[in-house]
Amino acid sequence: QASNRFNPEDLWKKDHDHFLHPYTHFDSFKEEGSLVLVEGEGCYVKDAEGRRYFDGIGGMWCVNVGYGRKEIAQVMAEQALQLCYTTTFVDVTNAPAAELAAKLASLAPKGLNHVAFATSGSCGIDTAIRLAHYYQSRRGASERKYIISRKNSYHGSTYLGMTVGLRDGDQSPHFRYVPDLVHHLSAPYPYRRPDGMSIEEFSDFLVEEFRQKIESLGAENIAAFIAEPAQASGGVTMPPPNYLPRMSKLCRDNGILFIADEVVTAFGRLGHMFASEAEFGIVPDIIVTAKGLTSGYIPLSAVLFSDKVHEVISAPDGDAWFTHGYTYSGHPIACAVGLKNIEIIEREDLLGNAARVGDYLEQRLAGLGSLPIVGDVRGRRLMMCVEYVADQKTKAKLPDEVNISKRISNECEAHGLFVRPIGHLDVLSPPLIMTKQEVDFVADTLGAAIRKVT
Numbered sequence: 001q002a003s004n005r006f007n008p009e010d011l012w013k014k015d016h017d018h019f020l021h022p023y024t025h026f027d028s029f030k031e032e033g034s035l036v037l038v039e040g041e042g043c044y045v046k047d048a049e050g051r052r053y054f055d056g057i058g059g060m061w062c063v064n065v066g067y068g069r070k071e072i073a074q075v076m077a078e079q080a081l082q083l084c085y086t087t088t089f090v091d092v093t094n095a096p097a098a099e100l101a102a103k104l105a106s107l108a109p110k111g112l113n114h115v116a117f118a119t120s121g122s123c124g125i126d127t128a129i130r131l132a133h134y135y136q137s138r139r140g141a142s143e144r145k146y147i148i149s150r151k152n153s154y155h156g157s158t159y160l161g162m163t164v165g166l167r168d169g170d171q172s173p174h175f176r177y178v179p180d181l182v183h184h185l186s187a188p189y190p191y192r193r194p195d196g197m198s199i200e201e202f203s204d205f206l207v208e209e210f211r212q213k214i215e216s217l218g219a220e221n222i223a224a225f226i227a228e229p230a231q232a233s234g235g236v237t238m239p240p241p242n243y244l245p246r247m248s249k250l251c252r253d254n255g256i257l258f259i260a261d262e263v264v265t266a267f268g269r270l271g272h273m274f275a276s277e278a279e280f281g282i283v284p285d286i287i288v289t290a291k292g293l294t295s296g297y298i299p300l301s302a303v304l305f306s307d308k309v310h311e312v313i314s315a316p317d318g319d320a321w322f323t324h325g326y327t328y329s330g331h332p333i334a335c336a337v338g339l340k341n342i343e344i345i346e347r348e349d350l351l352g353n354a355a356r357v358g359d360y361l362e363q364r365l366a367g368l369g370s371l372p373i374v375g376d377v378r379g380r381r382l383m384m385c386v387e388y389v390a391d392q393k394t395k396a397k398l399p400d401e402v403n404i405s406k407r408i409s410n411e412c413e414a415h416g417l418f419v420r421p422i423g424h425l426d427v428l429s430p431p432l433i434m435t436k437q438e439v440d441f442v443a444d445t446l447g448a449a450i451r452k453v454t
């Protein structure tokens with residue numbers, strides 16, 4: 001029994017004294033220690049005391065095929081025994097990396113036939129931005145260095161990722177992010193659009209803002225526009241209809257690359273392998289993926305890019321090197337897991353399940369909208385959230401000290417459900433294998449928690 005392998009008291013102390021967790025707020029670090037998870041099966045995880053939870057967060061938007069997949073464990077073990085590692089620098093490769101690159105090219109929107117591997121979403125974003133700069137320079141536009149991003153975006157936790165993203169609280173005076181690189185536009189956040197603006201007018205406003213930004217900076221100075229097609233941890237916002245195609249057209253007309261950060265949306269969360277084209281009608285120049293690529297079984301990210309970009313960067317030039325890549329780019333075990341994970345998504349029609357069950361989740365959660373504290377229920381399919389407010393009419397936020405999303409998520413946890421509190425939201429991103437009965441459990445438990453806390 002995995003849960004008996006260690007003493008929780010002892011583990012909490014080791015964790016508290018030695019492990020600096022991501023996004024630790026030192027004031028709120030729990031006295032009693034972190035929740036120790038020890039097992040996972042399907043959509044469920046168990047803690048060290050044997051309590052079972054439905055993982056409505058899917059790990060961290062990532063455990064798409066669910067926990068405890070023996071065939072993934074097997075492929076990892078087989079690949080580790082056969083060949084645990086090769087470099088892929090320059091002209092060495094390994095079979096899983098080449099196979100996975102070809103598989104991704106076959107699934108991607110048309111023309112995105114090239115893949116660079118990295119180890120995380122953040123590193124993938126670094127790769128994409130370096131690729132954009134390199135492409136622009138190789139095509140003779142070396143002044144094109146600015147990156148255009150949006151407020152409320154999250155693109156990772158490296159220096160470059162944090163520079164490009166801009167969620168509330170992520171930028172702080174303790175760091176000095178890369179100066180003079182990024183310009184941020186307004187967030188496509190329909191619920192909090194300016195008063196009196198229709199959705200269509202809001203879309204016009206956002207597109208016009210981008211047009212003016214291009215004009216003021218000069219297209220000849222802009223390398224790329226980067227966007228999560230649906231902003232994830234910055235608010236689980238679905239953009240206004242037609243906004244992304246119009247932004248994409250502005251990019252195309254002005255020689256600006258469109259980088260889609262699909263770290264969350266690729267591999268099924270919205271019912272598609274890639275959301276850019278299938279859900280939002282755009283074909284980006286570069287797509288960054290991670291998370292669902294291996295369903296969290298092992299770290300891996302993949303940056304897909306177009307023939308257009310490849311043609312430029314691969315044109316003969318004796319002096320030109322794309323001096324980029326990681327020791328673990330195309331790691332054979334990670335790539336073997338990626339292949340098996342995609343095989344499972346296809347074999348079990350998990351895209352179809354995500355679409356069916358996700359539509360039902362949308363429908364069931366919509367029912368929470370009548371609770372007085374719920375300002376908005378939004379998202380798409382298996383990427384959803386509830387936003388809490390003090391007043392539904394004015395959309396005024398509750399004071400931060402009320403800590404509403406955390407109190408509600410604690411109440412859910414006490415009843416066997418994980419939801420993720422982010423700011424004034426509770427977020428859901430469950431595994432794609434979720435059933436309709438589990439949707440009922442999630443909606444009922446979250447609803448009861450909201451009623452109890454308020």
Ligand code: PLP
Nearest residue numbers: 120121122154155156232263264
């Ligand atoms: N981009 C998006 C949209 C994300 O949500 C995340 C992480 O949550 C990242 C990038 C960074 O990925 P990672 O944490 O694997 O570095």
